[in-house]
Structure formats: structure tokens, C-alpha cells
Amino acid sequence: MKVRTRFAPSPTGFMHIGNLRTAIFEYLIAKKNNGEFILRIEDTDQTRKVDGAIDFIYKTLNLCNFQIDEGPNNEGDFGPYIQSERKELYKKYALELVENGHAYYCFCTEENLDIQRKEAEEKKVAFLYDGRCSHLTKEEINKKLENGEKYVIRQKMPKSGITVVSDLVYGEVKVENKILDDQILIKSDGYPTYNFANVVDDHLMGITHVIRGHEYLDQTAKYNLLYEAFGWEHPTYIHVAMVLGEDGTKLSKRNGDSSFMDLYNDGYLPEAIVNYLVLLGWSPNTNQEIFTMDELINEFDPKRISKSSSQYDVKKLNWINAHYIKKLDINSLLNITLPHLRKAYDLSNKSDEWIKHLISIYKDHISFGKEIVECTDLFFKDDINITGEALEFMNDDTIPNTLKVFKEEIENINDWNVESISNAINNTKEKANVKGKMLYMPIRIKVSGIMHGPELPDTIYLLGKETILNRLSK
16 A cells, blocks of 8 residues: 655645644655655635645745645645535535434534533533534424524544554553544534544545644544544554743744744755754654755654654754755855845945855854854944953953054055965964964954954955954054
8 A cells, every 4th residue: 555644734824843844754754655745735714714825835845845746736636635625525424424323413502502611611621512412303403404503513422432542653542432522523614624624535535644743642533433433444643742942831933933934034944944853853763963855764764753742942953054054055055145134234335256255254154044144244334342251352461562563464465365364464473473362363353353253364355454454453
């Protein structure tokens, strides 16, 4: 049997990292087994639908180098791949369950349900629909339908016994049926619920492996009961622990839950994002941390997915992304940095050569594209302030003479280039009789205001002779 996995996001906006991690795991399982990766859009909740969201999803997956075998934009034999276009299909299967006694019409109003919820709250128990409509006679049901009363279709749950969920990560999980609510399958607007549409679509599309969040593990018992009610074989389940924010709580905008496009627009590389996210909750057999897509496909084993929650760590993401940045050619480096420089600074008086030179010397100093802005501010301001540790360092008695000699060397340069500046530094070394830190550090601090940075001759060249002499004179 061919392995088929599906990524089934809702079209509600940009894709967040938790959803993208699920997509990565599903993609790797499919490709590891020479299977197929399906994109299905779950838009049964029409109130949350965002225009253009499907394009965002495709763009994200394409940037991450995912080969989508079937989906809304490249349909195969199992379409449509947008759930709102399959609406009548779900009603057909729901009525089949009604006929065989595994589902029923429910005519309870919201007011009636609110009363039941309030009663449960007063008793301090979880609200479960009491199933009163499951006892209606055929005559009563037909009369209500003829009168045009609004209804939903609910799944009829067994009230005793247990349902066993077999999971690749967590093993066998037993769920008592008495805690399972008679969940709604078809809503009053005719649309299916998320849970019902998933089961029908996964079966009809031949999905063999389903990845879900661990927090939904108990709810998977409802899925199994639906499969059994239809007489269908259920897929292999893989539940994954959630990703926590940097503060150890549930991911949110406040603690690190960026969307993929937020990261991409800040100059993170898609392959680095994928590399980082796959390590959130999964570990390889070795200590390797940097993977190509082909290596991930070859190495991925879902049995090595952790049962424990993982924590989003932007420092680790930056470390991985910096590794990928170091391998970029100059044009690719310009693509992720130059837009941020243009937005932050006026580059109208800077040549293309100067801009390219500036960005190239920071290749080994930045973790993501936008970081170039804060790294290069010294090139775009008239004055610098020397403070803290740098100011303390400048108190050494030998430094004034070193700077005096260096200033004279700079003044004597006629052809302003990196080589002539390097010669000026070497001449200062000989004439002022200083070397190492006591040569380079005072010059760097005096001209840039910072103690560390890219190659000093390149920094001085880009600042320009006039700026260097002005700063040395102060």
C-alpha cells in the first residue's frame, strides 16, 4: 500500500511554525516511503476564511521545497481538495450513519443547550450533550423536518466500554467511551465539522498516516468510532507533543510564535527554518544538526519523535540560520539583506560596489537578513559614542600615540583602498611599536565605537577617509 500523508490547514492567514512543523513531519514520512504528500484545504468554518490564504499556503510550501503531489492547484484523482467544494459528499455519509443507527438528527436550540451547559457548570462536571434527541421516533423526526426546524446531525457514542487508540509515538491509549460527547457531524448551516470532514476525506483520499497534536489524542477515539461505524480501516496515527514558547508556556505572538512569512520576511532562509523545526521534537540517530532536505528524508524516523514538549529557541534558530547564510553567494546574500538596509537607511549616495562590499563583510556576522541593519548603523551616522568597556579600554597610556601615528598614516594615503589601509595599519605597528590587541582595538574603537566587528581595513575603507580623519581628530 502506497504511503499517503496530507497537510490540511485552514485558510485563516499566514502559516505559523507549529503548523509548519506538522507539515514537515508529514512530508518526510511520505517521501521517506516513496509516497505522496497531499495538500487539502479545510475551510468548513467559513467565518474564519481569509482571502488569499490558499496562495500563502502554497507559497510557504514551495519556498520550503515541498513537492505537493496533489492539491487544489494540482488536482489528482481524489479531488476536490477544498472541503467547501465537497459539502454534499459529507451530508451523504452523515445520512448513511443516521440510517445505520450511528448518528441522529438533533433539533435542540442554542437556548436549550445553554441550559444544559449551565446545569453542568453548577454540578462542576464537563458538559456532555445528554442525547435526548437520539430518542425521537421517526414520526417525530419527520414532523420536525417537514416543519423546517433547524437541526444538526450528531454521532451516537457508546456509553460504556473503552476505545483503544494505537499511536506510533505514545503506544496504546485507552479512552473511556462515557467521556465522549455526541459530537456534531453536520452543522445547522449544512457544513461538516472539522472532525467529521477529516475522517471522510482521509478515507476517500487514501490517507495512510495522520499527524496531529498530542492535545487531541483523546479526541482521536471519536475518529476511530467513526471509522468503525463506516466499516473503514483507520490510518496510522502519530501524535506529536506541542511546541512551547520561549517562556515555557503555550506558543503565542508574545513568546515566539511567528508565522513562516514573518521569519522569511526578516531574512531567515526557508531551508534553515525547516532544518530547525524538524529538530523541535525529533532527534536523529547521530549528533548531526545541519541537514539538507534529502538527508532529512533519508534519516527521518517517526518513532524518534519525542513524547515531551519542545521549546522554541530563537538562539538555536539563529545559529542554524547563520550556518546557511555563510554558504550564500553574494547575490543571495543581497536578496535577504538589501531590502532591510534600503528601508532603514538612505542609500542614494552609495554606489552598488560600496553596498555590496558592506553586506559581504557582514556575511559571517549576521544570523538573519534584517540583523544587517543594527550591525551597520555605524556607517550611517555622523557621530559615535564610546561607552562602557570600550571607553575603559581607551584609558591605556600607549593609545594616544598609536592613534596619532595611525592618523598620520591615513592622511598620507592617496589611493583609498583596502590594501593601502592595511599598509597604514602595518606601518603604525612598526612606528608606534604596538601589536595585536593594542594595535587593532584602539583603532577600531576610535573609528567605529565598538570593540569587535568585521575586518578592520574593510570597515575603514567603507567609512571613508574623511569620516575616519574626523573621528580620529575628536
